[in-house]
Amino acid sequence: MISVADLLSATPNAPGSFYAASSYVRSDLELGLLENRSGSRLLAIPDTLIKALYAGLEQETGLASRLVLANCGRWWGKNFFQRFSEELSQHYSQSLSELPMAEFVQSLQECWISHGWGTMDLDPEVAEKGFLMVKTWNSPFAAQAPQMNRPVCFMDAGILASFFSALTGQELDCIQISCESLGSDCNRFVLGLAERLAPAEDMVESQTDWTTIVQTLTA
Amino acid sequence: MYLAIEALFSATDKRYLTGDELKMLGRYSLSLPHRLKIYRQLRSQELSLFQAIADEMEAKLPEEPQENLERSLKGGVSALRQCAMAMLVNDVDLMADQLRWLKSTQANYDSQAIDTLLFSLLHRQLEQLLAPKQMKFFETFYQPLQAL
Numbered sequence: 001m002i003s004v005a006d007l008l009s010a011t012p013n014a015p016g017s018f019y020a021a022s023s024y025v026r027s028d029l030e031l032g033l034l035e036n037r038s039g040s041r042l043l044a045i046p047d048t049l050i051k052a053l054y055a056g057l058e059q060e061t062g063l064a065s066r067l068v069l070a071n072c073g074r075w076w077g078k079n080f081f082q083r084f085s086e087e088l089s090q091h092y093s094q095s096l097s098e099l100p101m102a103e104f105v106q107s108l109q110e111c112w113i114s115h116g117w118g119t120m121d122l123d124p125e126v127a128e129k130g131f132l133m134v135k136t137w138n139s140p141f142a143a144q145a146p147q148m149n150r151p152v153c154f155m156d157a158g159i160l161a162s163f164f165s166a167l168t169g170q171e172l173d174c175i176q177i178s179c180e181s182l183g184s185d186c187n188r189f190v191l192g193l194a195e196r197l198a199p200a201e202d203m204v205e206s207q208t209d210w211t212t213i214v215q216t217l218t219a
Numbered sequence: 220m221y222l223a224i225e226a227l228f229s230a231t232d233k234r235y236l237t238g239d240e241l242k243m244l245g246r247y248s249l250s251l252p253h254r255l256k257i258y259r260q261l262r263s264q265e266l267s268l269f270q271a272i273a274d275e276m277e278a279k280l281p282e283e284p285q286e287n288l289e290r291s292l293k294g295g296v297s298a299l300r301q302c303a304m305a306m307l308v309n310d311v312d313l314m315a316d317q318l319r320w321l322k323s324t325q326a327n328y329d330s331q332a333i334d335t336l337l338f339s340l341l342h343r344q345l346e347q348l349l350a351p352k353q354m355k356f357f358e359t360f361y362q363p364l365q366a367l
Contacts (some may be wrong), residue, residue: 002273005266007289008296020316029229101328106320 018091019110038087044116050144058146066154073158080159081166084111096167116140117156123188128219131192132172134160139187144178150204151179153187164191173197178210190217247309254307261303269296272340279336291333294321295341298364306360311313314363321367322356331367338364 018024018037025042026035034042057065085096088107092099105122112120118138126133136156145152153176161174173194178184188210190197196217203213224247228241236244261268268291276288298317305313325331342365345355 002277002285002289002292004269004273004292004296007292008266017316017320020320022313022316102324102351106323106327108319109323110316 017107017110018087019107019114021110021114024047024114036087040083042115045140047140047144050140054144054146069154070158070161073155073160074162075156075158077159077162078166081163084163085106085166090163105208112136126214126218130196131190131217132164133214134189134191136187136189139180142187145181147181149181149207151176151187152181153179153189156187157189160189160191175200175204177204177213184210190214192217250309253353253356254309257349257357258303258307260353261299265296265299268341268348270343271344272337275337275340276333280333285331287328287330287333288326290324291330291337292299294324294334295337299341299361302357302360302364306357311360311363312362318363318367321364325367334367338367 024037026037027033028035034044036042053069054065057068061068066094084107085202088099089095092103096104109120112118117140118136120134120136123133123135136153139153139156141153141155157176161172164171164174170193171212172191173189174199176187176189177200178185178186178188190200190213200213202218203216227236227244266309272295273288273292275294276283277285280288291355298321301314301317305311321334325334342361345357349357
């Protein structure tokens with residue numbers, strides 16, 4: 001027999017999302033501060049700054065700007081994972097590894113939304129072949145990127161590589177194979193071991209469509 | 220309303236509130252005792268309300284694993300708390316995040332049938348707990364859950 005009193009005392013914070021934007025993001029209009037519900041500072045980045053980052057890095061470093069953005073993303077993702085892990089473990093009174101997969105994915109999706117990075121989903125299609133595919137929509141980094149003939153979410157790719165490397169305990173690489181900036185329905189990122197992802201690099205540069213890249217990787 | 224009132228407070232150093240803004244604030248202030256009363260009733264009766272639902276769910280779904288029933292119950296508790304807060308601050312938009320979470324949980328665990336039963340039982344419990352006038356008032360905030 002279910003005892004609701006026991007159920008709620010055992011998991012007082014279990015239901016609902018910790019990252020629900022309505023309660024996660026807090027602002028102080030007078031002080032001009034943004035904080036999350038744990039009291040950590042949040043930073044709002046205007047579109048103009050994202051545009052300027054792309055333009056400034058392109059001018060200063062040329063082609064290396066992709067690498068700089070990806071490395072920034074990696075650094076960001078490392079800290080992001082640490083915070084995500086701490087916040088969620090505290091909220092659920094469970095370590096991240098003990099959390100059911102569904103709750104983990106739902107929380108990550110909500111977290112993505114609350115941080116203004118658009119929406120995201122994990123695609124299990126290539127999981128059996130040892131890859132992970134992440135899809136994102138409405139990425140601000142794709143929306144503000146300069147037009148190139150290749151996917152441009154270098155920062156997102158760095159964040160995802162770092163985040164899932166920390167989660168799995170394995171050094172993973174991430175490559176973007178479709179991009180909203182090129183008219184695709186969503187941004188697709190494939191994560192896997194660097195040597196297994198290597199063939200995708202040239203295909204992305206030669207503007208191969210994402211389905212062919214996936215078929216080649218998983219063949 | 221929650222955001223509307225916050226916006227009013229942020230404008231205070233620039234101007235006095237307009238007549239319409241004062242009317243809106245007045246109407247909300249007058250409705251607060253009513254809102255607080257419903258909120259207190261929901262808060263104090265939460266356990267008995269959901270225990271009755273849990274008992275009936277177990278009776279109606281004897282084959283369903285307890286884990287699934289408990290997951291739905293926890294979602295229901297959370298949803299009602301959020302509804303109560305949305306009613307208190309008069310902001311139905313506060314339900315949006317909770318609804319998205321519930322839909323996602325339903326998809327992940329294929330639990331729509333259990334949730335449908337839970338929310339129909341919850342509706343019946345609320346009808347017993349709240350006076351008809353209170354129920355009608357609360358339904359604005361509670362209705363999105365029934366549509367899940």
